[in-house]
Amino acid sequence: MTAMTLSGKAAIAGIGATEFSKDSGRSELRLAAECTHAALADAGLAPSDVDGLVTFTMDSNAEIALARELGIGELTFFSRIGYGGGAAAATVQQAAMAVATGVADVVVAYRAFNERSGHRFGQVSAGAAQQVNTSGIDNSFHYPAGIATPAAMVAMLARRYLHDYGAGSEDFGRIAVIDRKHAATNPNAWFYGKPITLADHQASRWIAEPLRLLDCCQESDGGVALVITSAERARDLPHRPAIVAAAAQGSSPGQYVMTSYYRDELAALPELGVVGRQLWTQAGITPSDVDVAVLYDHFTPYVLLQLEELGFCGRGEAKDFIAGDTLELGGALPLNPHGGQLGEAYIHGMNGIAEAVRQLRGSAVNQVEDAQHVLVTAGTGVPTSGLVLARI
Amino acid sequence: MSSTTISDAAQRIVSQGDSAPRLARDPVNQPMVNNWVEAIGETNPVYNDPGFAARSVHGGLVAPPAMAQVWTMRGLHGQRADDDPLGAMTAVLDAEGFTSVVATDSEQTYHRYLRPGEHVAASARLESVVGPKQTALGEGWFVTTRTSWTVGEEVVAEMLFRVLKFRPPGEHRAPDADRARVVDAPEYAAGVLRPVISADTAFFWEGTSVGELRIQRWGETLRHPPGPVGTGGDLATTPDYVVARGTGTLYSYVVHHAPKVPGKRLPFVVALVELDEGVRVLGELIDVGPEDVYIGLAVSVVFLRIDDELTLPAWQVAQ
Numbered sequence: 001m002t003a004m005t006l007s008g009k010a011a012i013a014g015i016g017a018t019e020f021s022k023d024s025g026r027s028e029l030r031l032a033a034e035c036t037h038a039a040l041a042d043a044g045l046a047p048s049d050v051d052g053l054v055t056f057t058m059d060s061n062a063e064i065a066l067a068r069e070l071g072i073g074e075l076t077f078f079s080r081i082g083y084g085g086g087a088a089a090a091t092v093q094q095a096a097m098a099v100a101t102g103v104a105d106v107v108v109a110y111r112a113f114n115e116r117s118g119h120r121f122g123q124v125s126a127g128a129a130q131q132v133n134t135s136g137i138d139n140s141f142h143y144p145a146g147i148a149t150p151a152a153m154v155a156m157l158a159r160r161y162l163h164d165y166g167a168g169s170e171d172f173g174r175i176a177v178i179d180r181k182h183a184a185t186n187p188n189a190w191f192y193g194k195p196i197t198l199a200d201h202q203a204s205r206w207i208a209e210p211l212r213l214l215d216c217c218q219e220s221d222g223g224v225a226l227v228i229t230s231a232e233r234a235r236d237l238p239h240r241p242a243i244v245a246a247a248a249q250g251s252s253p254g255q256y257v258m259t260s261y262y263r264d265e266l267a268a269l270p271e272l273g274v275v276g277r278q279l280w281t282q283a284g285i286t287p288s289d290v291d292v293a294v295l296y297d298h299f300t301p302y303v304l305l306q307l308e309e310l311g312f313c314g315r316g317e318a319k320d321f322i323a324g325d326t327l328e329l330g331g332a333l334p335l336n337p338h339g340g341q342l343g344e345a346y347i348h349g350m351n352g353i354a355e356a357v358r359q360l361r362g363s364a365v366n367q368v369e370d371a372q373h374v375l376v377t378a379g380t381g382v383p384t385s386g387l388v389l390a391r392i
Numbered sequence: 393m394s395s396t397t398i399s400d401a402a403q404r405i406v407s408q409g410d411s412a413p414r415l416a417r418d419p420v421n422q423p424m425v426n427n428w429v430e431a432i433g434e435t436n437p438v439y440n441d442p443g444f445a446a447r448s449v450h451g452g453l454v455a456p457p458a459m460a461q462v463w464t465m466r467g468l469h470g471q472r473a474d475d476d477p478l479g480a481m482t483a484v485l486d487a488e489g490f491t492s493v494v495a496t497d498s499e500q501t502y503h504r505y506l507r508p509g510e511h512v513a514a515s516a517r518l519e520s521v522v523g524p525k526q527t528a529l530g531e532g533w534f535v536t537t538r539t540s541w542t543v544g545e546e547v548v549a550e551m552l553f554r555v556l557k558f559r560p561p562g563e564h565r566a567p568d569a570d571r572a573r574v575v576d577a578p579e580y581a582a583g584v585l586r587p588v589i590s591a592d593t594a595f596f597w598e599g600t601s602v603g604e605l606r607i608q609r610w611g612e613t614l615r616h617p618p619g620p621v622g623t624g625g626d627l628a629t630t631p632d633y634v635v636a637r638g639t640g641t642l643y644s645y646v647v648h649h650a651p652k653v654p655g656k657r658l659p660f661v662v663a664l665v666e667l668d669e670g671v672r673v674l675g676e677l678i679d680v681g682p683e684d685v686y687i688g689l690a691v692s693v694v695f696l697r698i699d700d701e702l703t704l705p706a707w708q709v710a711q
Contacts, residue, residue, distance in 0.1 A: 208650075
């Protein structure tokens with residue numbers, strides 16, 4: 001008898017997106033409908049084939065509302081994941097578990113918002129501070145003190161990271177430069193044709209020291225949807241399936257949302273370590289087998305910490321690991337070939353999963369040659385998730 | 393601290409006599425009278441029917457005498473005058489831990505009716521401070537003030553007003569040095585993000601209001617932020633708290649430049665401080681330029697009293 005595993009049971013068979021903008025001019029539900037429609041068309045499926053929907057707790061579009069709009073019929077599975085961008089890869093995990101267990105046949109994972117023209121995550125959210133639940137109580141020790149934006153929350157950890165490991169602002173800047181370089185050749189990226197230099201990064205204004213403007217991802221309007229079905233069914237659909245070789249969530253002792261300030265070690269992401277260990281075990285690979293890394297880049301410091309936490313390099317060594325051409329398309333670990341959320345768009349990590357699928361299909365605009373395994377991570381600093389997607 | 397401190401302060405404020413007359417925002421006026429009689433349910437037409445009033449003993453419209461206090465109210469965003477005796481006495485009692493207040497008596501005397509167009513002024517003096525008294529609400533002091541309303545030199549109404557300033561039950565008395573660290577910071581009040589408080593965290597905020605940085609204790613283990621269950625999920629134990637010395641060093645910090653944060657002036661520094669007792673507590677680091685801040689900097693706690701409901705812990709560079 002073989003050990004029970006999720007690995008290889010499900011695949012992403014379709015991807016779809018709206019344009020990425022700063023002002024979509026339409027409702028969030030309309031965006032959700034458009035990206036889902038596009039993803040189903042890409043998969044060669046119809047709304048009537050869908051029996052499962054999964055999204056973020058933060059998404060404003062109820063599963064039933066999306067189902068009504070698109071003429072999706074009976075739903076046997078609907079689920080939501082919490083903790084902001086930490087949900088991204090977990091939506092695929094939920095969908096994969098549903099199809100692997102026969103709970104559903106075709107599940108769409110979606111995320112759509114007007115995050116620039118509507119509610120901006122970069123601003124202070126009085127609603128987050130004053131929600132009457134345990135999260136509001138958690139926030140009571142941070143928001144009133146002035147730690148009230150995502151950038152500020154990350155900056156506290158980033159400052160300690162610089163102190164502990166002797167890194168500098170330029171090390172953060174190198175992540176922004178590589179993302180923007182890749183976005184510059186991606187026509188779907190907001191910063192298409194607009195690369196930056198390290199000097200640009202160093203000249204950009206402070207947001208929350210030690211974070212500069214160019215350490216922070218964009219705020220975007222848009223939507224991304226992914227169609228998940230069984231690996232078996234996916235083989236009969238038009239595109240080469242992106243097999244879910246591993247999918248995992250992670251939370252860690254002393255966990256808070258963006259403010260896990262009370263653990264012995266502040267400059268670390270142990271919840272991502274929980275994810276990483278599962279990913280390598282499930283997929284049966286090691287970090288050296290990863291051909292493309294799509295790492296969640298809401299703030300540049302967290303990309304360095306992810307490389308360390310996932311085992312690509314030792315603690316505090318990321319600044320050396322990324323030196324040279326490591327993160328370039330032809331390097332040892334190509335990073336965010338679509339431009340990431342700093343360069344392409346901030347769709348809460350879902351656009352990164354779509355990019356991973358394109359890399360495995362061989363259809364990406366910045367294609368990494370012969371990509372077999374793509375690692376994708378979700379929002380960090382929060383309870384998080386990750387995927388290893390693989391080519392058949 | 394002691395009763396002597398309070399009595400001495402009271403004597404000093406009493407000896408200052410009447411505060412400077414403070415002119416009402418508006419003269420006595422009909423729209424305000426109309427609103428007031430409607431709200432109170434007063435139906436006497438002498439206050440709002442010119443014809444009736446002309447035929448009355450007053451020979452014209454008058455304002456309800458009980459509106460005396462209305463004319464000189466400070467308004468939603470008004471500040472107490474610096475020489476306001478009740479404000480001064482309240483600050484003394486707050487600093488001594490008598491932080492709660494309840495009004496007990498209000499006795500008004502009207503010397504004559506006011507007419508539309510008259511412009512009244514109010515001044516107040518401290519009559520007496522009596523205590524400490526044990527009351528059903530807790531130990532407290534009765535503070536009595538006398539307010540006089542004048543038009544020109546003429547006193548038109550007076551009021552004796554008495555409040556009980558008391559120490560909320562269960563409040564522990566902070567050491568003198570701690571209480572001195574509570575500073576009024578009303579400038580932070582506009583839009584300040586107020587903490588959501590639960591049964592598990594109320595003691596912390598009750599502590600800040602009396603100048604105590606309270607850290608939850610489960611047996612020998614200190615915990616911050618606090619919660620409802622002890623180490624390892626032991627439901628059988630109950631917590632108490634210790635009052636931290638309020639000193640520690642910066643474990644990390646942020647200099648926040650953008651965007652605006654309600655109640656803060658940009659840029660500002662927020663410090664994650666490792667207390668000498670070993671737990672970390674977050675707070676704004678005040679009175680220091682960002683360039684002078686570094687990890688390891690020694691700091692001490694200060695309490696920013698935003699208003700009656702909120703006192704925030706914050707940090708200052710240690711002396």
